[in-house]
Amino acid sequence: MKLESIxxxxxxxxxxxxxxxxxxxxLFQRWMKEVLNLNKIDATSMSIVTNGADGFPDSRIVLLKSYNNEGFVFFTNYNSQKGQAIAENPKVxxxxxxxxxxxxxxxxxxAEKTSIEESEAYFHSRPFESQVAAAVSEQSAEVPSRVYLEEKFDALKKELNGTNPECPKNWGGYLVRPVKFEFWQGRxxxxxxRIVYELKDEDWIIKRLAP
Structure with a gap:
């Protein structure tokens, strides 16, 4: 099949x-409610783009965990590639x-870090196995094999014996405070x-863009 024919x-x-x-x-809340009624699994998936130290933008999928008028919250390892990029340039x-x-x-x-209390509260709300995985994973670091990761996971799980691990100090949330939105509706x-909102002196300016 020719791709241009799709x-x-x-x-x-x-x-x-x-x-x-x-x-x-x-408007975001209204759209999120509508998509949640259709697809609760993938509706909160979002791509986050950071600026890498090599000058290239990096994109990956993370999960939105909460939002309000202040912004959008997701969680990750602060030592990961995205965490290091945000530390260098918080514009995302x-x-x-x-x-x-x-x-x-x-x-x-x-992007700015959430409070330790908020990070710890979310960490301990996760399934036990997800907490263990976060505790043993040096996210974005090179590892020798899949077996290496599984052995670390099994060892910590056995050591904990059902008790929850501590939230790693290098793990937590980011709040992304928006300065611009673009809402795109296919026609x-x-x-x-394409309707754009831009923050100017604490007011949102609305304009339409050509498709």
């Missing part, structure tokens, strides 16, 4: 400045793609709707 039309919904909320987080981008609703949301913002004939 096409689809977008006919599900429309987005205008009139039916967009004044605050972008309210988030990207949600919801094909069920023919929608995308792009967010630019500044017929590739005349997609």
């Amino acid at each position: 096409r689809r039309e977008y006919t599900r919904a429309e987005l205008s400045k009139k039916n967009a909320d004044k605050h972008p987080m309210h 981008s988030l990207h949600f793609f919801w094909p069920e609703l023919e929608r995308q949301v792009r967010i630019s913002g500044i 017929e004939n590739r005349l997609h709707d």
Whole structure:
């Protein structure tokens, strides 16, 4: 099959400045509720883009764990590639793609660490095995083999004997405070709707972009 022959039309919904909320987080909440009704498993998956030390942008999928008017929260190992990149440059981008609703949301913002208390509370809310995995994984570091990881996992699990591990000091959350949103709604004939919110002096300025 030729890739250029794969096409689809977008006919599900429309987005205008009139039916967009004044605050972008309210529109995001509305869209998130709609996609959660269709797909609770993947709705919170988001790509986070950081700027690497080599000058190249790095993108990977993480899971959104909470959000409010302050921003978006996810958790990771602070010594990971993304953690090191954020320490050097806290400007990041988030990207949600919801094909069920023919929608995308792009967010630019500044990442900052959550409090130790918030990080520890979420860490201990995770399944026991996930806590153990986070405790033994030196995320992004080179390892000799899969067996090496499994042996470390089994050893700590045996040592803990059912008790929860401590939250590693190099593990926790980030809050991404948004400064820009772009809401994309697929439309017929590739005349997609693109509504942008930009933060200017604590006010959100709304504009439409050409597709």
